[in-house]
Amino acid sequence: MADAAAHSASHVAHQFDDAEQQRAAVGLGMWAFLINEVMFFGGLFLVYLVYRTLHPEGFAHASHHLDVVLGSVNTAVLITSSLTMALAVWASQMGRRGMLMLCIAITAVLGSVFLGIKGYEYWHKFHEHLVPGPYFHWEGTEANTAEIFFSLYFALTGLHALHMIIGLGIMAWLFWMAWSGRVGPAYHNPVEISGLYWHFVDIVWIFLFPLLYLIGRH
Secondary structure (H helix, E strand, O other), X not given: OHXXXXXXXXXXXXXXXXXXXXXXXXXXXXXXXXXXXXXXXXHHHHHHHHHHHHOXXXXXXXXXXXXXXXXXXXXXXXXHHHHHHHHHHHHHHHOOHHHHHHHHHHHHHHHHHHHHHHHHHHHHHHHOOOOXXXXXXXXXXXXXXXXXXXXXXXXXXXXXXXXHHHHHHHHHHHHHHHHOOOXXXXXXXXXXXXXXXXXXXXXXXXXXXXXXXXXXXX
């Protein structure tokens, strides 16, 4: 017990009185950051919804060029990664170092799978000349509306993918922390706040998937 307390105290920054105060401050800081991210993504979601309301048929037609199967697979991949991230948090609290490292590794692999599938989708859109710009080609009516749809599609999913890439960097750092024994029952703040970030990125996709892939496909 004394060793655990000493280990916890060794990670307390000088501006905090104790580990509990530091943990509360770190958690508050992460929640403040996530609220800022919610407002950022919320603005983009609002722009998408406004354009979709103004051009429902054109957006519905354009969304038919997205692969629902791949989008569904990616949704399942991210939901599973949220589970493994939650298990990583639990393992760090319980002091199960081996399980912690395994869960972090699986989470990173699932995140990489998601990005690989998204990269394939991007390549397919490039091959079909559906990337907005001088080479954009649309067969049918409402070409301008379709280009707006794909501009928002790449903006939203590209920004989300950037957050996923950052998340993979965080997973690599966490794995090193776990491997070196720097996190455990006495000090698991890094795992908890990283888990919050990862869950946030997953939740963003849960909103993106129906908005981009499902609405209006009937």
